[in-house]
Amino acid sequence: MNDRRPPRRDTAEPHRRAEAAASHAARREGDPPRERWPVILENQPNADYALIDSGDGEKLEQYGPYRIVRPEAQALWRRALGNAEWRKADAVFTGDTDEEGLGRWRFPGPPLGETWPMRHDGIDYLGRFTSFRHVGVFPEQAAHWAHMEGQIRTAGRKVRVLNLFGYTGLASLVAARAGAEVTHIDASKKAIGWARENQERAGLSDRPIRWICEDAALFVEREIRRGSRYDIVLLDPPAYGRGPKGEVWQLFDNLPAMVDLCRDVLSDRPLALVLTAYAIRASFLAFHTLVRDAFAGMGGTVESGELVIREKAAGRALSTSMFSRWVA
Numbered sequence: 001m002n003d004r005r006p007p008r009r010d011t012a013e014p015h016r017r018a019e020a021a022a023s024h025a026a027r028r029e030g031d032p033p034r035e036r037w038p039v040i041l042e043n044q045p046n047a048d049y050a051l052i053d054s055g056d057g058e059k060l061e062q063y064g065p066y067r068i069v070r071p072e073a074q075a076l077w078r079r080a081l082g083n084a085e086w087r088k089a090d091a092v093f094t095g096d097t098d099e100e101g102l103g104r105w106r107f108p109g110p111p112l113g114e115t116w117p118m119r120h121d122g123i124d125y126l127g128r129f130t131s132f133r134h135v136g137v138f139p140e141q142a143a144h145w146a147h148m149e150g151q152i153r154t155a156g157r158k159v160r161v162l163n164l165f166g167y168t169g170l171a172s173l174v175a176a177r178a179g180a181e182v183t184h185i186d187a188s189k190k191a192i193g194w195a196r197e198n199q200e201r202a203g204l205s206d207r208p209i210r211w212i213c214e215d216a217a218l219f220v221e222r223e224i225r226r227g228s229r230y231d232i233v234l235l236d237p238p239a240y241g242r243g244p245k246g247e248v249w250q251l252f253d254n255l256p257a258m259v260d261l262c263r264d265v266l267s268d269r270p271l272a273l274v275l276t277a278y279a280i281r282a283s284f285l286a287f288h289t290l291v292r293d294a295f296a297g298m299g300g301t302v303e304s305g306e307l308v309i310r311e312k313a314a315g316r317a318l319s320t321s322m323f324s325r326w327v328a
């Protein structure tokens, strides 16, 4: 993960957007894909991960062997469970120092190490306490992984997957296990290291995954020039970030050109483009409209909505992010 953050802006200044627009392709010809919205994709509590309870600005989650408490601004309601349950937490994110890593976590019981064993649907990997409050996985993404896995398994041919902003690599591992050839891109050497470690831990070292530390947009541009194409593209950009050489990523400035590039890097038998966006002020309809416009003439369907996690204690739905996906 990257510290050298550009200043946070949830909206691009109009002239910067216009400049960015001038540098990419003209509006696509043809009918827009069919559409379906709102689509709410849910993650139910399961043996690997569960949102146990939420409320009062926090969430209580079970990640493999550990119970973890983290801030959750959207939990505007009251907790369903009493303090006794919340006090059983193994780790609480405090965020009260600027230092990296474990210092930002409090361990009410015995101090824990930085990583711990986790599993997703039979794939072993490592959970980890990071200074960004993240724990090395975004469990709500499981809905996208299951969808992608189905597409890969039923394609009846070798499927090539491009995972952009791939972080710790869970999506790459799910795709590789299903039989895909995977290219995983992330700007952070550290994240690539974690992802490789997860590949080994999952026992998938023999699977074809290329782990590449590079700026996502530059990589896709190069692939297009080289004639290298993919059947599925996963696009999970942060609101802001930096490429390895300091290239600035600002979602509102750079996403339109990126979606265009993703269309151009799709093969002639494409299966899907899956875009997810977190922690920004926008409606899923903004992404829906962008993808539908950029995929005009491609046929298929664009479906968009939110990824939510269903809580165990009182069955409430906690929204985590917005998504838009084009499916052939």
Ligand SMILES: C[S@@+](CC[C@H](N)C(=O)[O-])C[C@H]1O[C@@H](n2cnc3c(N)ncnc32)[C@H](O)[C@@H]1O
Pocket: 001, 002, 138, 164, 165, 166, 167, 168, 185, 186, 187, 188, 191, 214, 215, 216, 217, 236, 237, 238, 239, 240, 241, 242, 243, 244, 247, 248, 249, 276, 277, 278, 279
């Ligand atoms: C954590 S994931 C995305 C998860 C989720 N969308 C979020 O915003 O929290 C973001 C990943 O993008 C990577 N990243 C940031 N800027 C990048 C860039 N310009 N090119 C490639 N990867 C980048 C980060 O290193 C990180 O691993």
